Amino acid sequence: MDYFRLLPEGCVSDILSFTSPKDASTSSAISRGFKSAAESDVIWEKFLLDDYQDIVSPRVCSSKRELYFSLCDSPVLIDGGKLSFSLDKKTGKKCYMISARELAISWGVDTPWYWEWISHPDSRFSEVAHLKAVSWLDIRGTIGTQMLSRRTKYVAYLVFKLVEGHEGLEIANAFVRFVDRVSDKEAEQRASIVSLVGKKVRRRKRKNVKLPRKRGDGWMEIELGIFFNDSGDDGNVEARLMDITRLHGKGGLIVQDAVRSTILSKGFKFIVESDEIWERFLPFDYQEIIDRSEFPPVCNTKKELFFSLCDSPILLDGGKLSFSLDKHSGKKCFMIAPRQLTISWGDNAYFRQWRRHPDSRFSEVAYLVSVRGLDIRGRIGTEMLSPKTDYAAYLVFKLKNVSNGLESANAIIRFVNYESDTETENQANTVKLATWTQNRRNFGGDNNQQIIASGKIPKMRDDGWLEVELGYFNSKKGDDGPVEARLIEIKRLHYKAGLFVEGIEFRPKIIEYKL
Amino acid sequence: MASSSSSSKTGLKKMLTLKSSDGDEFELEESIVIQCQTIKHMVEDGFSLIPLQNVDTKTLTKIIEYMKKHAEKTESNKEEIKNFNKEFVKGSFDDQFELVSAANYLHINGLMDLLCQSIADRINNKSVRAVREIFNISNDYTPDEEEKVRDEHKWAHEGGEFDESLD
Numbered sequence: 221m222d223y224f225r226l227l228p229e230g231c232v233s234d235i236l237s238f239t240s241p242k243d244a245s246t247s248s249a250i251s252r253g254f255k256s257a258a259e260s261d262v263i264w265e266k267f268l269l270d271d272y273q274d275i276v277s278p279r280v281c282s283s284k285r286e287l288y289f290s291l292c293d294s295p296v297l298i299d300g301g302k303l304s305f306s307l308d309k310k311t312g313k314k315c316y317m318i319s320a321r322e323l324a325i326s327w328g329v330d331t332p333w334y335w336e337w338i339s340h341p342d343s344r345f346s347e348v349a350h351l352k353a354v355s356w357l358d359i360r361g362t363i364g365t366q367m368l369s370r371r372t373k374y375v376a377y378l379v380f381k382l383v384e385g386h387e388g389l390e391i392a393n394a395f396v397r398f399v400d401r402v403s404d405k406e407a408e409q410r411a412s413i414v415s416l417v418g419k420k421v422r423r424r425k426r427k428n429v430k431l432p433r434k435r436g437d438g439w440m441e442i443e444l445g446i447f448f449n450d451s452g453d454d455g456n457v458e459a460r461l462m463d464i465t466r467l468h469g470k471g472g473l474i475v476q477d478a479v480r481s482t483i484l485s486k487g488f489k490f491i492v493e494s495d496e497i498w499e500r501f502l503p504f505d506y507q508e509i510i511d512r513s514e515f516p517p518v519c520n521t522k523k524e525l526f527f528s529l530c531d532s533p534i535l536l537d538g539g540k541l542s543f544s545l546d547k548h549s550g551k552k553c554f555m556i557a558p559r560q561l562t563i564s565w566g567d568n569a570y571f572r573q574w575r576r577h578p579d580s581r582f583s584e585v586a587y588l589v590s591v592r593g594l595d596i597r598g599r600i601g602t603e604m605l606s607p608k609t610d611y612a613a614y615l616v617f618k619l620k621n622v623s624n625g626l627e628s629a630n631a632i633i634r635f636v637n638y639e640s641d642t643e644t645e646n647q648a649n650t651v652k653l654a655t656w657t658q659n660r661r662n663f664g665g666d667n668n669q670q671i672i673a674s675g676k677i678p679k680m681r682d683d684g685w686l687e688v689e690l691g692y693f694n695s696k697k698g699d700d701g702p703v704e705a706r707l708i709e710i711k712r713l714h715y716k717a718g719l720f721v722e723g724i725e726f727r728p729k730i731i732e733y734k735l
Numbered sequence: 736m737a738s739s740s741s742s743s744k745t746g747l748k749k750m751l752t753l754k755s756s757d758g759d760e761f762e763l764e765e766s767i768v769i770q771c772q773t774i775k776h777m778v779e780d781g782f783s784l785i786p787l788q789n790v791d792t793k794t795l796t797k798i799i800e801y802m803k804k805h806a807e808k809t810e811s812n813k814e815e816i817k818n819f820n821k822e823f824v825k826g827s828f829d830d831q832f833e834l835v836s837a838a839n840y841l842h843i844n845g846l847m848d849l850l851c852q853s854i855a856d857r858i859n860n861k862s863v864r865a866v867r868e869i870f871n872i873s874n875d876y877t878p879d880e881e882e883k884v885r886d887e888h889k890w891a892h893e894g895g896e897f898d899e900s901l902d
Binding site: 235236241242245247252255 | 881884
């Protein structure tokens with residue numbers, strides 16, 4: 221007789237909640253009944269730490285189970301990016317990675333000829349440490365035992381990458397110590413020997429050398445030591461990688477720091493790194509941005525969230541702008557809603573109307589009925605954009621079947637704080653909103669290509685709207701204040717009619733600089 | 736959670752009668768019985784004879800044994816209770832699963848936790864095959880379906896060493 225059949229289904233879930241996340245997950249394969257029981261929220265709520273809500277901000281998940289796996293698969297940055305936090309999938313225990321910036325790295329992290337801080341596309345953190353050349357290496361990371369799961373064995377790893385041409389990283393010492401109880405000296409004496417290089421260690425030399433392993437996220441990790449966190453009242457634990465006894469030059473290491481189930485990193489040229497691919501593709505402030513939306517996307521995984529944000533823009537700030545991600549770069553894209561644009565074809569309702577449009581993401585679009593002059597401006601703060609990125613601004617629009625006078629207009633981009641309207645009007649580009657089909661046929665071969673490539677005639681977008689590029693700029697550090705994109709035609713005062721404006725979009729542009 | 740506050744207030748020990756599905760009656764002090772949430776609610780509603788149609792005499796006897804012991808719980812006899820618990824879950828699966836159903840129905844949280852932990856211990860780190868065998872669970876998946884379910888949690892099925900023994 222199948223004993224479990226005697227039980228109400230809830231009881232099977234209750235029993236599974238006393239196993240481990242790993243056992244609950246494998247139990248799905250036992251029978252249909254187990255699968256259904258194993259998916260119950262009762263179980264996953266129990267597997268989530270009591271204090272997870274103190275650690276990470278609320279996220280949108282449809283079930284506790286989803287939340288559990290989201291915390292396993294997508295580490296979250298906490299404490300302003302100093303640490304990343306995740307759960308160990310098999311046990312549900314807490315894992316932290318310390319960002320390289322929070323490590324103590326001797327030999328002058330701020331002396332750029334030894335170490336430099338770089339941003340690394342694979343890293344969960346904003347910066348990683350890059351060792352260029354030092355003659356000794358000493359990296360330490362510290363974490364409070366009270367932050368870790370109790371009665372748990374932890375391992376500290378240095379997470380890193382080797383840069384081509386690295387040198388002198390074959391052998392180093394590593395140890396873990398309770399700072400309050402074990403002195404540096406004592407710990408050094410029982411340090412283990414590790415190699416950051418792996419295969420290249422000469423066999424005859426060391427049998428007990430620990431070798432690095434490749435991680436799922438493209439980084440390498442080397443175990444620095446193991447400790448047991450009993451009740452979390454042992455003060456700080458320090459993990460350290462050092463090589464200061466052999467003074468040959470070292471170089472070529474990038475370090476990110478991991479406490480996976482605990483601690484740290486070190487390096488010569490190491491890159492220290494992070495967990496999940498998809499979270500790092502998301503902008504660092506994505507959560508803040510999503511929180512501005514009335515209907516945040518509901519996603520199980522960061523990957524899902526990434527693609528959802530690429531494919532389905534969300535409205536922010538009560539519909540004043542929409543936000544999405546550029547699928548190729550993961551950079552931020554914004555579209556300013558028409559109501560937020562300055563449209564000076566007059567406030568006269570006869571010339572300009574607000575209409576609902578079935579294809580629009582916004583509640584209303586602007587419709588140009590019939591005007592002489594046309595002047596549309598949209599602004600965005602550079603601090604909202606992804607930094608150090610080439611952005612282009614696009615007017616997104618549609619034409620009515622019968623549209624007039626929209627063949628040509630001027631487009632301008634300017635940094636509002638630095639450039640005046642008059643200055644920039646002289647450098648305006650000419651763009652065409654209308655009759656692009658006919659015109660395209662009329663253009664000659666090469667000439668045609670050039671004009672399409674330079675974006676000065678409209679293109680059809682995937683969402684059914686047309687867009688024309690108004691110009692581009694670089695967001696730099698995001699401290700240049702607002703950027704204004706403007707479309708203007710007030711010189712040729714013939715009538716213009718039949719234009720729907722969906723908004724002005726700012727999104728990354730790949731600019732090919734000609735050599 | 737168990738307390739004897741209600742009885743000590745009156746000085747008199749208030750008695751309740753539990754009636755099993757086989758018709759046997761057990762008279763017990765209220766202070767013992769209110770470990771059981773279901774009964775506690777009935778007592779609050781004024782019942783003093785409590786029919787338990789889902790619990791047979793054999794199971795009820797065991798449960799009363801558990802409640803009596805746990806009503807004695809103090810700071811000093813933790814070890815004794817621990818040993819009692821250990822012995823308590825040594826019965827056959829038939830008995831244990833009966834007890835789980837009953838503890839679930841009666842809402843005796845401590846007993847439920849104890850039983851669930853004991854059964855979970857038999858599942859932990861066992862292979863799927865071993866769990867099926869231990870608890871006599873028939874596999875109602877087709878091979879394809881099972882493969883698919885395993886695939887969903889590949890990470891859990893990989894890497895670790897599973898205990899294939901049937902202890």
